[in-house]
Each structure stands twice: as structure tokens, then as C-alpha cells.
Amino acid sequence: MHTGVSPIERPQTSEPPLPVASSGERVRFPAAPARLEELVRRELTPVWRLLRRVGLSEAEADDAAQQVFIVAARRLAEIDPARQRAFLFSTALHVGRRAHRTRSRRREDDDDALVSRRDSVPGLDELLDQKRARALLDELLAAMSEDLRVVFVLYEIEELTMAEIAQVLELPPGTVASRLRRARAEFQSGVARIEKTPGEPR
Amino acid sequence: MTDPERLLDTDGGGLSAALxxxxxxxxxxxxxxxxxxxxxGIGAAVVGAGAAATALGAGSSSALLKAGSTTSLTTLAIKWLGIGAVGGVVTVSAAVGVEKSMHSAPAPQVTAAAPAASIDTRSRPPQPAPGPAHSEPEPVASAPITPPPSAPAVKPTAPSIAEETRAIDQARRELASGNASAALATLDAYDRLPGPHRLQPEALLVRMDALAKSGNAAAARVVAKSLLDQSPNGPHAARARQVLGSGDQKE
Structure with missing residues (x-):
């Protein structure tokens, strides 16, 4: 998959190259609206959640998730249906990274939007517990280096297999396994620290 | 590669699992x-806005213009942006800076793609102008390219410069004769041409003017913003700024 060309070295105004089959002709996959709609319906939540776990606010994740699917819509004919999830997650990680870099000054408090989220169906106590738990989770994730965090989130939260993660990140399987091991160790050590802390966690 | 058991399964009742x-x-x-x-670009059924939604599904800006519903303005811009997304109409001219160093191992490749125009899902009221296009082109992962054995190979037919020029000239003529709807329809047809569009900035410029002339100032501003995002110092930047400055700019 690697061409050895850095993203920055690529021509900036050209469309991404289409896949080329062995016959020399460009490969195109079905790009029916039904396929796209099904993709959005099935993968929007995991993509959005991944964006949240890599550190975007809810509003940022909303925007970024839409960008991911706009990209997918444009390139649907290029995306192998068997690997479309990998494409979406990989794109989400790029979009998320860019959102981090260009994060705007607006820092909105997500509390006001919380009630409109799907997980607001439970009672207020549970909601607050979930929010607190997520804050802790994000805190632990933020303490990890990005390469570990991404592998951890994809495996433990999004439940991708290690092979799928290797596909998303274009990494050798051994690297994925090693990062997952280290990420889990860091996560569990963070959890142990919290558990030892007297009183209610922040 | 054998996957280890997930933490949630091994620590069912613990804090790790709760988090x-x-x-x-x-x-x-x-x-x-x-x-x-x-x-x-597939939201017609979801939007459910009667004639506007039908037009959205059919991919006709002019039909939307004729629909004249209160939602048509917003829907028009959204629809156009959706078509832009599907049709690959917008050429990117900004660098995509993705840190290569995210991983010690090789990072996923990225390539440039069209600027996305996402819709703010909470802060934007439904009636006013649709939100501005994003200020940068989105980084895009390379599409997985392994074709299934049975995948049909179709040769794409990118329009020639002559074809593009013809389409845009026609839209210009229609606009000059006061027929903004026809110009928009011509541009829609241009957008649907497969392959990369080398004259996309020119097409955007005509579209912006056509939208402005047809009274869709909000949609025109979205296009103007997109033009500026792509090329803030380009030949059409001054005109785009003019359009952006002519209305109630919402940033």
C-alpha cells in the first residue's frame, strides 16, 4: 500500500489516484447511493466515537465525522467494500489529527448538549456517572502517546481485530500487538492509580 | 495473529471495564x-422536504430554485455541496499536513481531496445560511485498492479541457442572459462529469454568481467561502470576498 511518497510531497491540486488493476485499467467499485447510505448508517457512530476518543469535542467530532463521510462519498467508487471500514477509520484519524492542529479558540462546554445525546436516555445519575467515567477514560487516554492511544481505542472500544487495526494504520501486525500490549499496561496502571486515590475521583 | 481477550471481557465489574x-x-x-x-449527498429521504427533497434526489438545482420553499435555500447549498462531495467537483489547492511522525512505524498515507462542507448539527439554526465550508481540505486516507476478483474494471472518462470550457462558457452565457437557473443546471451537469475537473475554480465562480443572481445569497456565500478556502490569493478571491462581504456574514 505504501508508495513511499509522503503526503506532503504529493501534488496538492490533483485528485488522489484511482486504483489500478493488473490489466492497467482503473478499478472502480459500486458507488450506488444505497451503499453510501448503508455505510453512513452503520459506521457513523463508531467513526464519531473514535474521533471523540482521540480527543475531539462533541462539536468537533460532529464536523469531523461529516468530513469523513463526505470524503467517503467522493471516493466511494475507489473503496474496496471489503476494506471500507479501514478506509473510514483511517480517514477519521487523519481528519481528527488535523482538527487537533487547527483547533479553534472556541472551547464550548459540552454540558448543554449532553441531553441531546443518545446515551442521555438513562437517568440523570447514570448520565453523570457515564460522563464522569468518560472524562476519566479520556484522561487516561490523553496520557498515552498517540500511537498507543489509537491502537487501544480501536481494539478495546471499537472492537476491531488486530488484523483490522494493522490494515487501518498500515502497520505490521507485530507492531500493532506490541503497541496494544504497551497501551494496555499504561491504561491499567492508570486505572490502578485512580483506584488507589482516596475519595471520589475527580 | 491471535487477539487477546478484551479488557472489558476480562474485567467485567472493575473500573477498567466501567470506563x-x-x-x-x-x-x-x-x-x-x-x-x-x-x-x-444522499439525504433526500431524511430531509423529506417535499419538492425540495425530490429535487435533491434528482440532483437538480434548478428544480430547487423553482420549488421556492422556505427550506430550499439551505437545501440548495447543502445539496450542491453534497453533489460536490459525490462528484468530486472541487479541486484542492492547499497542502495537507499530516505528521509523518505520528507513529514510529510508517504512517498511513494521505492525499488531498475536496474541501468538505459539514453541517453544524447544533449551533446553526435550520433556516439561515448553511454553514461555511471548512477552511482546509480534509486529509484523506488512501483508499484501499485491492480489487475483488470479480470487480468490473471501468475506464473513467475525465472531461477534456475543451469539454469543461464548453460547459462553463455555456453557464456563463446563460447567466449573462439572465437565466441563472439554466446556468446552475449546466453547472450541475458539469459537476457530474466524471474524473477530476481542472476548471473547477471557474465553475465555482460562475456558480457563486448564479446563486447570487438568483437571490440565494446564503448559498452564494457558501460557495464564496469554498473558493476562498481553496485559494485565498487566487484570481477569484477578490470576487469571493465581495460576495462574502455583501451579506450578513456568519462565521
């Missing part, structure tokens, strides 16, 4: 789904 469960439980708003479907 992971909370992470898994989170989800976007239902509105985001509808907005994303629209942004991806």
Missing part, C-alpha cells in the same frame, strides 16, 4: 446522522 463501557456507550446525536446523510 471502557462508558466509552462504548457514547454516540452522536440522531441529528448528526440526518445531517451526514445530507452532506454526503
Amino acid at each position: 471502557l463501557r462508558a466509552g462504548r456507550a457514547e454516540g452522536p446525536s440522531d441529528k448528526l446522522l440526518a445531517d451526514t446523510l445530507v452532506a454526503a
Whole structure:
């Protein structure tokens, strides 16, 4: 998959190259609206959640998730249906990274939007517990280096297999396994620290 | 590669599991789904805006213009952006800076793609102008390219410069004769041409003017913003700024 060309070295105004089959002709996959709609319906939540776990606010994740699917819509004919999830997650990680870099000054408090989220169906106590738990989770994730965090989130939260993660990140399987091991160790050590802390966690 | 058991399964009642469960439980708003479907160009059924929605599905700006509903303005711009997304109409002219150093191992490749125009799902009221296009082109992962054995190979037919020029000239003529709807329809047809469009900035310029002339100032501003995002110092930047400055700019 690697061409050895850095993203920055690529021509900036050209469309991404289409896949080329062995016959020399460009490969195109079905790009029916039904396929796209099904993709959005099935993968929007995991993509959005991944964006949240890599550190975007809810509003940022909303925007970024839409960008991911706009990209997918444009390139649907290029995306192998068997690997479309990998494409979406990989794109989400790029979009998320860019959102981090260009994060705007607006820092909105997500509390006001919380009630409109799907997980607001439970009672207020549970909601607050979930929010607190997520804050802790994000805190632990933020303490990890990005390469570990991404592998951890994809495996433990999004439940991708290690092979799928290797596909998303274009990494050798051994690297994925090693990062997952280290990420889990860091996560569990963070959890142990919290558990030892007297009183209610922040 | 044998996958280890997930923490949630091994630590069912512990804090680790509680945190992971909370992470898994989170989800976007239902509105985001509808907005994303629209942004991806397939939202007609979700939007359900009568004639406007029908026009959206049919891919006709002019039909939307004729529909004249209160939602048509917003829907028009969204629809156009959706078509832009599907049709690959917008050429990017900004660098995509993705840190190569995210991983010690090789990072996923990225390539440039069209600027996305996502729809703000909470802060933007439904009636006013649709939100501005994003200020940068989105980085895009390389599409997986392994074709299934049975995948049909179709040779794409990118329009020639002559074809592009003809289409844009026609739209210009239609606009000059006062027929903004026809110009928009011509541009829609141009957008649907497969392959990369080398004259996309010119097409955007004509579209912006056509929208402005047809009274769709908000949609014209979205296009102007997109033009500026792509090329803030380009030949059409001054005109785009003029359009942006002519209305109630909302940033």
C-alpha cells in the first residue's frame, strides 16, 4: 500500500489516484447511493466515537465525522467494500489529527448538549456517572502517546481485530500487538492509580 | 495473529471495564446522522422536504430554485455541496499536513481531496445560511485498492479541457442572459462529469454568481467561502470576498 511518497510531497491540486488493476485499467467499485447510505448508517457512530476518543469535542467530532463521510462519498467508487471500514477509520484519524492542529479558540462546554445525546436516555445519575467515567477514560487516554492511544481505542472500544487495526494504520501486525500490549499496561496502571486515590475521583 | 481477550471481557465489574463501557456507550446525536446523510449527498429521504427533497434526489438545482420553499435555500447549498462531495467537483489547492511522525512505524498515507462542507448539527439554526465550508481540505486516507476478483474494471472518462470550457462558457452565457437557473443546471451537469475537473475554480465562480443572481445569497456565500478556502490569493478571491462581504456574514 505504501508508495513511499509522503503526503506532503504529493501534488496538492490533483485528485488522489484511482486504483489500478493488473490489466492497467482503473478499478472502480459500486458507488450506488444505497451503499453510501448503508455505510453512513452503520459506521457513523463508531467513526464519531473514535474521533471523540482521540480527543475531539462533541462539536468537533460532529464536523469531523461529516468530513469523513463526505470524503467517503467522493471516493466511494475507489473503496474496496471489503476494506471500507479501514478506509473510514483511517480517514477519521487523519481528519481528527488535523482538527487537533487547527483547533479553534472556541472551547464550548459540552454540558448543554449532553441531553441531546443518545446515551442521555438513562437517568440523570447514570448520565453523570457515564460522563464522569468518560472524562476519566479520556484522561487516561490523553496520557498515552498517540500511537498507543489509537491502537487501544480501536481494539478495546471499537472492537476491531488486530488484523483490522494493522490494515487501518498500515502497520505490521507485530507492531500493532506490541503497541496494544504497551497501551494496555499504561491504561491499567492508570486505572490502578485512580483506584488507589482516596475519595471520589475527580 | 491471535487477539487477546478484551479488557472489558476480562474485567467485567472493575473500573477498567466501567470506563471502557462508558466509552462504548457514547454516540452522536440522531441529528448528526440526518445531517451526514445530507452532506454526503444522499439525504433526500431524511430531509423529506417535499419538492425540495425530490429535487435533491434528482440532483437538480434548478428544480430547487423553482420549488421556492422556505427550506430550499439551505437545501440548495447543502445539496450542491453534497453533489460536490459525490462528484468530486472541487479541486484542492492547499497542502495537507499530516505528521509523518505520528507513529514510529510508517504512517498511513494521505492525499488531498475536496474541501468538505459539514453541517453544524447544533449551533446553526435550520433556516439561515448553511454553514461555511471548512477552511482546509480534509486529509484523506488512501483508499484501499485491492480489487475483488470479480470487480468490473471501468475506464473513467475525465472531461477534456475543451469539454469543461464548453460547459462553463455555456453557464456563463446563460447567466449573462439572465437565466441563472439554466446556468446552475449546466453547472450541475458539469459537476457530474466524471474524473477530476481542472476548471473547477471557474465553475465555482460562475456558480457563486448564479446563486447570487438568483437571490440565494446564503448559498452564494457558501460557495464564496469554498473558493476562498481553496485559494485565498487566487484570481477569484477578490470576487469571493465581495460576495462574502455583501451579506450578513456568519462565521
